[in-house]
Amino acid sequence: xxxxxxxxxxxxxxxxxxxxxxxxxxxxxxxxxxxxxxxxxxxxxxxxxxxxxxxxxxxxxxxxxxxxxxxxxxxxxxxxxxxxxxxxxxxxxxxxxxxxxxxxxxxxxxxxxxxxxxxxxxxxxxxxxxxxxxxxxxxxxxxxxxxxxxxxxxxxxxxxxxxxxxxxxxxxxxxx
Numbered sequence: 001x002x003x004x005x006x007x008x009x010x011x012x013x014x015x016x017x018x019x020x021x022x023x024x025x026x027x028x029x030x031x032x033x034x035x036x037x038x039x040x041x042x043x044x045x046x047x048x049x050x051x052x053x054x055x056x057x058x059x060x061x062x063x064x065x066x067x068x069x070x071x072x073x074x075x076x077x078x079x080x081x082x083x084x085x086x087x088x089x090x091x092x093x094x095x096x097x098x099x100x101x102x103x104x105x106x107x108x109x110x111x112x113x114x115x116x117x118x119x120x121x122x123x124x125x126x127x128x129x130x131x132x133x134x135x136x137x138x139x140x141x142x143x144x145x146x147x148x149x150x151x152x153x154x155x156x157x158x159x160x161x162x163x164x165x166x167x168x169x170x171x172x173x174x175x176x
Contacts (some may be wrong), residue, residue, distance in 0.1 A: 024150065027078075031068070047059075
């Protein structure tokens with residue numbers, strides 16, 4: 001039997017709601033792609049360093065696996081917005097930390113190393129690691145904007161309280 005809370009809940013299948021949830025789900029998928037893309041870019045950069053061996057993969061997976069929580073949290077919020085709306089603050093914080101870490105790399109000058117390394121080339125056009133990381137940064141800003149604009153679901157209105165008639169006790173009997 002359904003409770004009254006579900007009867008007064010706003011429709012979760014409105015066009016605006018579906019678009020918002022779809023964008024958030026796309027951000028979740030982007031977070032998965034981002035995790036492995038950034039991992040591979042860092043591995044490519046570290047492999048050129050002296051003394052870096054195959055152990056680099058495992059350490060980067062270990063250190064960066066916390067970013068997968070953002071992907072899972074975005075997906076859970078997109079699929080079940082009412083149930084997981086309390087996660088929005090943590091998801092915003094995690095995405096803010098991702099954007100902030102890119103800005104730290106930029107301010108520290110660490111992106112100069114990545115900007116000269118070529119990832120792939122299509123004909124005369126070569127794509128460098130710096131261009132890929134900048135594209136990652138722009139998509140991170142877009143996802144952060146979606147998270148910041150996310151509003152919690154409308155709380156279902158409480159059903160009107162049934163008022164009981166005012167009874168006055170006129171007679172007390174012992175019915176035991």
